[in-house]
Amino acid sequence: MSKNIKKFSIGGIDLPDNKELNTNLKIEELPLPDIVYLPVKQHIGKPGEILVEKGDYVKRGQLIIEAKPGVSASLHASLSGEIIDIKDIPDSRGGKSKAIIIQRDKKAKFNRVSFNLKSKKNKTAEEIKEIIKNSGIIGMGGAGFPTHIKLSPPKEKPIDTVIINGSESEPYVAVDDRTLQEKTAKVYRGLELIKKAVGAENGFIACEDNKKNAIKSLKAEAENWPELDFEIVDSLYPHGAEKKLIEACLNREIPEGGLPMEVGVVVNNAQTAVAVAEAVDEDQPVVDRVVSVSGRGIKNPKNLIVPLGTPIKNLLDYCDGVISEESVLLIGGTMTGFKAESTDIPITKTGFGIIILSQAEYKEYESRVCIRCAKCVDACPVYISPNRITDFINNDYLEEAKALSLESCIECGSCAYVCPASRPLLRWLREGKARLRQANN
Amino acid sequence: MNLELSGPHIGTDDSIEKTMWYVALALTPVVIAATIFFGFYALYLIFSTAIFSVILEYPFTKKFPGDGSAFVTGMLIGMSIPANSPFWLPLVGAFFAIIIAKQLFGGLGNNVFNPALAGRAIIRLSFAEYFANWPAPFDAVAGATPLAQRASDSSYTYLSQNGISGLWNLFVGNIPGAVGETSALALLIGAAFLYYKGYISWRIPGSFIIGVIITSSLLGVNPLLSVFAGAVILGAFFMATDMVSSPSAKEARLVYGAGGGVLTVLIRYFSSYSGGVTFAILTMNGLAYLFDHLFEGFHFGQYQIRKKNYKIITSAVSAAFIIIIFSYLTFLIG
Numbered sequence: 001m002s003k004n005i006k007k008f009s010i011g012g013i014d015l016p017d018n019k020e021l022n023t024n025l026k027i028e029e030l031p032l033p034d035i036v037y038l039p040v041k042q043h044i045g046k047p048g049e050i051l052v053e054k055g056d057y058v059k060r061g062q063l064i065i066e067a068k069p070g071v072s073a074s075l076h077a078s079l080s081g082e083i084i085d086i087k088d089i090p091d092s093r094g095g096k097s098k099a100i101i102i103q104r105d106k107k108a109k110f111n112r113v114s115f116n117l118k119s120k121k122n123k124t125a126e127e128i129k130e131i132i133k134n135s136g137i138i139g140m141g142g143a144g145f146p147t148h149i150k151l152s153p154p155k156e157k158p159i160d161t162v163i164i165n166g167s168e169s170e171p172y173v174a175v176d177d178r179t180l181q182e183k184t185a186k187v188y189r190g191l192e193l194i195k196k197a198v199g200a201e202n203g204f205i206a207c208e209d210n211k212k213n214a215i216k217s218l219k220a221e222a223e224n225w226p227e228l229d230f231e232i233v234d235s236l237y238p239h240g241a242e243k244k245l246i247e248a249c250l251n252r253e254i255p256e257g258g259l260p261m262e263v264g265v266v267v268n269n270a271q272t273a274v275a276v277a278e279a280v281d282e283d284q285p286v287v288d289r290v291v292s293v294s295g296r297g298i299k300n301p302k303n304l305i306v307p308l309g310t311p312i313k314n315l316l317d318y319c320d321g322v323i324s325e326e327s328v329l330l331i332g333g334t335m336t337g338f339k340a341e342s343t344d345i346p347i348t349k350t351g352f353g354i355i356i357l358s359q360a361e362y363k364e365y366e367s368r369v370c371i372r373c374a375k376c377v378d379a380c381p382v383y384i385s386p387n388r389i390t391d392f393i394n395n396d397y398l399e400e401a402k403a404l405s406l407e408s409c410i411e412c413g414s415c416a417y418v419c420p421a422s423r424p425l426l427r428w429l430r431e432g433k434a435r436l437r438q439a440n441n
Numbered sequence: 442m443n444l445e446l447s448g449p450h451i452g453t454d455d456s457i458e459k460t461m462w463y464v465a466l467a468l469t470p471v472v473i474a475a476t477i478f479f480g481f482y483a484l485y486l487i488f489s490t491a492i493f494s495v496i497l498e499y500p501f502t503k504k505f506p507g508d509g510s511a512f513v514t515g516m517l518i519g520m521s522i523p524a525n526s527p528f529w530l531p532l533v534g535a536f537f538a539i540i541i542a543k544q545l546f547g548g549l550g551n552n553v554f555n556p557a558l559a560g561r562a563i564i565r566l567s568f569a570e571y572f573a574n575w576p577a578p579f580d581a582v583a584g585a586t587p588l589a590q591r592a593s594d595s596s597y598t599y600l601s602q603n604g605i606s607g608l609w610n611l612f613v614g615n616i617p618g619a620v621g622e623t624s625a626l627a628l629l630i631g632a633a634f635l636y637y638k639g640y641i642s643w644r645i646p647g648s649f650i651i652g653v654i655i656t657s658s659l660l661g662v663n664p665l666l667s668v669f670a671g672a673v674i675l676g677a678f679f680m681a682t683d684m685v686s687s688p689s690a691k692e693a694r695l696v697y698g699a700g701g702g703v704l705t706v707l708i709r710y711f712s713s714y715s716g717g718v719t720f721a722i723l724t725m726n727g728l729a730y731l732f733d734h735l736f737e738g739f740h741f742g743q744y745q746i747r748k749k750n751y752k753i754i755t756s757a758v759s760a761a762f763i764i765i766i767f768s769y770l771t772f773l774i775g
Contacts, residue, residue, distance in 0.1 A: 015451075094443025171451070243741065256742035330450055339446040355450075363452035369550030371457055374689035378642065382741035385690055388733060405740040413449035420455040421550075427444040434442070 005209050007234035008248040011381035013414045015171055015237045015335075017210055021301045022174035022294045024213075027182055028304055030318055036079050036309030037089050037099045037346040038064070043138040044145050045071030052100065056083045059108070060307075061285055064100060067133060073146040074136035078287040078307035080108035092331040092345050093338050099346065102309070128197040128280055135279035136286045136349075141165060141176070141240070141269030142332065144350040147276070150268070151197045153261040159198040163249060164191045166218075166270040167208040167233050169240035170333030172294040173353040176270040178303050179290060180207060180214035183274050184221040190273025191228055193280050198266055203228050205270070206249055210235040237335070238412040242267040244381050256408055271352075291347055293319045297327030297356035306347055312354055313343035328362040330355040335413040368421040376415035376425060382408045386415035386425045393432035398439060401432050409433065457549070460684075461509030463640055465491075467631035468516050468679070474627035475620045478578035479524035483620045486522065490531035491515030497539040501548060510549050514538050517557035517679060520621025521672065521719075522564070525576045530568060534560040554726045555686040562719050572716075575617040611669040622672045632678035641682045644691065645698040649677035652702020659769060660710050667706055676705070676718035686726040693732035701725045 041047040048065040058064060058077040065075035081104040091097040123131070133148035153159055164187060168176040180187060187205060195203040207214050209232050218230040233239045233248050243254050245267060252263040260267050268276075271290060278284040287308055294301040299320035306315065312331070316322065322329075329340045334355050376386040384405050392401040409429050416425040475483040494515030495506050506512065518534040538560025546552040565572055610616055614624025621628075635641045650668060657667035667673065672680075681687060681701050688697050704721035708714065739747040 094446040253744045254742055255745070256740065258742065328450065330448070333448075334451045335449040337448055337450070338443075339448075339450065341446065357450060362450055368457060369548070371460070371550050371684045372687070372689050373460065373640075373684040374642075374687075374694070375455075375639075377689050377691060383691075383738060384740050385733075385737065387689055404737065405743075408740050408742060417449045417452050418455065419452070420457050420460050422452065422456070424447075426449060427447045430442075430447055431444055 003230075003232050005232050005234050006206075006248045007236065008239070008244045008381070010383060011379055011414070012236040012238065012244070013379050013417055015169070015417070017169075017235060018171045018294075019174055019177065019210060021172060021296075022292050022303055023177055023211065025174070025178070025301065025303050027178050027290055028302055030304045030306040030310065030315065032079065032104060033307065033310045033314045034104050035084075035311070036102050036104075036307055037311065037344070038075060038078065038102065038309040039089070039091060039097050039099045039346065039348055040065060040075070041097060042075065042144060042308075042348040042350060043071075043073040044143065045073070045149075048072050048074055050086070050100070052083055054083055054086055057081070057105070058083060058102060061287055063134075063285075065136075067136075067146070067148075071146055071149050073138050074134060074285075076136055076285040076287050077102060078309050079104045081105040090342050090345055092340065092348065092351060094341065099309075123280060125197045125199060128193055128276075131280050132197070132276055135275070135284070137272060137275045137279060138286075138349050139269055140271035140275065140286075140289060140349055140352070141168075142336065142350050142352060147268065147272055150261075150266060151194060153198070153266075157261045158264060159200045159261060159266050160202060160264040161250060161266075162191060162195045162198060162200045162203040163242075163245065163265060163267045164194075164203075164205040164270055164273045165240060165242060165245055165267050166211075166214065167206050167235075167239045167245060168211075168352075169208065169235070169237045170335055170337075170353065172355050173292045173333055174294070174303055175290045175292050175352045176207075177211045177214050178292075179270045179274055180205070180211070181217045184217045185224070186274045186277040187270050188221060188225045188228055189281065190268075190275070190277040192225065193276050194266065194268055194273065195228075200266070204249070205230040206233050206245055207231075208233055208235040208239055237414065238381055238410070241381065241410050241412055243410060256405065286349060289347065289349060289351070291315065291351060292353045293356075294353065295327075295330075295356035296358045296361060297322050297324065299323055308349060309346045311344045311346055312340065315347070315354055316343060316356075322356050324358070326359040328357045328359065330357065335417065336411060363422065365416075365424040365427075366422045367424060370421055370423060373420060375418040375420065379414040379418045381412060381414060382410055384408055386429065389432065390423070390425055390428040393428050393435075398432065398436055402436060406432050406436060457508050457510075460640055461513055463638055464513045464635065464679070465509060465516060467635045467640075468513075468520070468621070470627040470630040471520060471621045471624065471675075472516075474614055474624035475520065475524075478614055478623065479576065479620055483524050485528070486524070486526065486531050486620055487516050487519035489528070490519035490535045493532050494518075494535040494539050497535060498544065501544045508549060511539055511543075514543070514557045514560070517621075517675075518560050520675065521557070521561045521619050523572060523575045523618075524620050525574070526571050530564060530571060533568075534564040536560075537563040550685055552685055553729075554723055555680055555683045557683075558680055558719050558723050558726070562716075562723060565714075565716055565719065575619070577617040578615050578623070608665060608669075611666070616670070618670075619672065622675045625669045625674045628674045628678060632674075635678075641678065642694070644694040645682050645687060645701075646677040648695045648698030649673075649681055649702040649705075652699040653677075653706055654702075656703045656706040659765070660706060662706065662710065667709075671709070672716070672718040673702075673705060676701070676722055680718070681722050681725070686729060688729045688733040688736075690733050690737050692736040692738040693729075696736050697725050697729060697732050700728070 088096040137147040139145045494511040498511040538556040542559035543556040654664040705717040708717035
C-alpha cells in the first residue's frame with residue numbers, strides 16, 4: 001500500500017539536499033576523547049543546578065547538573081574521570097558559555113551499553129515523565145526544549161496526536177535518516193512511550209520522501225506496532241520545522257505565538273524518541289548523541305555516535321581532516337547553523353551536524369540594495385515579509401516589526417537563501433528577535 | 442551569540458545582475474518581432490537607448506556594463522515609441538528615465554517610479570506630435586493605432602473592418618503601434634520564459650489582465666481588443682512586474698495589478714491620451730508602498746482573524762458585484 005505524500009501549501013524552497021554523502025553510512029562509534037567540555041546549559045530555559053565541583057571524580061552517566069523546577073534540564077557526565085575545571089568556553093553560536101570540563105580516567109571501564117537492564121517494564125505515564133526528566137532528555141533535533149515539560153501540557157489542552165519528526169530537511173545531515181534505518185524499533189518504542197505519557201490516541205513517525213531507505217525500514221517495522229503509523233512528507237524545505245510539519249500532516253495551524261499543544265499535538269525528534277526508549281527501557285541517560293560529519297570539504301564524511309562534550313576537532317580528525325584550509329566549518333546545519341571559529345567547540349545535545357563547506361559553496365553576504373523582488377515573501381513558510389521587517393529592524397522600528405509578526409519567524413533561513421541581493425536577512429531577523437526579547441524583559 | 446556567524450551558509454546562484462540580464466534575454470523575441478515588422482531602424486531604437494542608458498548610469502555606479510537594470514530600462518523605452526521617431530527621441534527618454542526617475546531617487550532599489558515608464562511618459566507628453574502617427578508594419582504608411590481614438594469609438598470599427606484576421610494580426614503584432622508593443626505573441630513568449638525561470642509571478646500580470654478584461658466588458662469595449670491592442674501585454678508582463686516599483690506583499694501585488702488594469706481602461710476610455718498603460722502603472726507605482734502596508738496579508742497562525750475577514754470581504758465583494766450587474770442591466774434596458 002502506498003501512502004499519500006503530505007505537503008504544506010504556501011512557501012518553502014527547493015534545496016539541493018546533498019543527502020547522498022551520508023545516507024548510506026552506518027553510524028560508527030567515535031574513539032573516546034581525552035577531554036570533554038560539557039556546557040552547563042544545552043537547552044532552552046533556565047540552567048540547572050550544578051552538583052559537582054572542580055576536582056570531583058565522576059562516573060559516566062552520573063548526574064552532574066539537576067533540573068530546576070520549570071523549564072530546565074538535567075545533565076550527566078559523558079565520561080568517567082576528574083573534573084579539571086568549570087569555566088567559560090566558546091560555544092556553538094559564537095559566544096561564551098560556562099562548561100564543566102572532564103578529563104578521562106584511562107583506567108575506568110567505559111560503559112558504552114545500558115546501565116541497568118533489570119528495570120520493570122510497564123510504567124505509568126507519570127513514571128515515564130519522571131524518567132525522562134531524570135535522564136536529561138531535551139529536543140535533540142536542534143531546538144533543545146526540555147522533553148518532560150513538553151509532555152506535561154496543562155489539563156485544558158489535551159493532546160490527541162504525537163508526531164515523531166524524522167523529516168530532517170537540512171541538507172547533508174543524515175542523523176534522523178540513519179536513526180530511522182538502524183534503530184527503527186527504538187523509534188517506534190519511543191513513540192509508544194511518549195504516546196502513553198501524554199495520553200494521546202494517535203501517533204506516527206513523519207519522514208521526508210527523499211529518504212527512501214528510512215521509509216523502507218519504517219514500513220517493514222510498522223507491522224510490529226499495530227497502533228502506530230508513519231507518514232511520508234514532501235522534501236520541500238522546511239518540512240522539518242514542527243509548525244509546518246503539523247500543517248502538512250494534520251492540516252492544523254498553530255496560532256501565532258503558540259506551541260503545538262494548542263492544536264493537541266506533541267512533536268518530538270527521532271533522536272529524542274530513541275533517547276526516551278533507552279531511558280525508560282535501559283535506564284540510560286543522555287550521554288551520547290549521533291552527529292553527521294558531512295560536506296564537500298571533508299575527506300571522509302561519516303555518521304558518528306559521540307559522547308556529549310567532545311570537541312569537534314576529534315570528529316574532524318577521525319574523518320581524516322578537511323580537504324583544504326579554505327573550507328568553512330559549520331556547527332548545525334547549512335541553513336540554521338553557525339560558522340565555527342574554533343575546533344574546540346564541543347558537541348552538545350542539540351548539535352546534530354558538523355558540515356564542512358568548500359569555499360565555492362559558501363555564501364558570502366554582500367548586503368546589496370533590496371530590489372523588492374519579493375522572492376523572500378514567496379519563500380517564507382510563515383507568510384511574513386522578510387524584506388519589510390528587516391527594513392524596520394535596521395531602522396529601529398521594533399514595534400512595526402513586531403506588528404508584522406516578527407515573532408512568528410521560525411528562523412529557517414529560506415528568505416536569505418533565495419535573496420538575489422545577497423542580504424543577510426536571517427541575521428537581521430535574529431537580531432530583531434533578540435532585541436524584542438530584550439525590550440520585553 | 443555572534444550573528445555574523447549565522448547562516449544560511451548556502452544560497453542560490455541568483456543575483457541582481459542575473460535577474461536583469463534574464464529580463465533583457467526575455468525581450469529577445471520582441472526585438473526579433475520588431476525588426477521583422479518595422480525594419481532595422483527598430484533595432485537601432487531599442488539598442489541605442491539601451492546602450493545610452495548604460496552609459497548614462499556609469500558615473501553613478503562606476504560599473505560597466507552595470508547590473509543590467511539600465512539596459513532593460515533602455516530597451517523598454519526603445520520599445521514603447523513609434524518606429525518613425527527621430528533618432529534622438531529615445532535618447533531623451535533614456536536621460537529622463539535614468540537620471541531623473543532613477544539616480545536622483547537613489548538608484549536601483551530606491552526609485553519610486555518605474556524609470557522606463559517615467560521616461561516614456563515625459564517624452565510622450567513633451568513631444569506629443571511624434572506619437573500621433575504610428576507606422577504600420579512592412580510599409581511606411583502611417584496610420585492610427587487601433588487605440589488612437591478613444592477606445593469607445595475605435596473598438597468596434599477596428600474589429601468590424603478586420604474581423605477574425607484582424608484579431609490574429611492584433612495578436613501577432615501586424616498592426617500600427619509602438620516598436621515593441623504590437624506583438625503580443627512575442628511578448629508572451631518572453632513572459633513565459635521569465636515565468637519558467639521564476640523571475641515573474643502570475644500575481645501582477647494575471648490580475649492586471651483580469652482587471653482590463655472586466656473593466657472593458659463593463660464599459661462595453663471588446664476585451665480582446667483592450668488586451669491585445671496597445672501596451673497592455675508589455676505593461677502587464679514587463680512594466681508592472683518591475684520589481685523595484687511594485688509592491689512585495691502577496692495580496693498587495695494582486696490589488697496593484699488589478700488597479701493597474703482597471704485604470705488603464707478607464708484612462709483609455711475617458712481621457713484624451715491613448716497611453717493608458719503608462720499612466721495607469723505610474724499611478725500604481727506611487728501607491729505601491731501604501732499597498733504593501735494596507736494589504737500585508739495574514740501570517741502563519743492568524744487563521745482566526747483570517748476566517749473572520751474573509752467572510753466580511755466575501756460578502757462585501759458579492760454585494761458590490763450584484764449591485765454592479767444590476768445597475769448595468771438597468772442601464773442596458775433603459
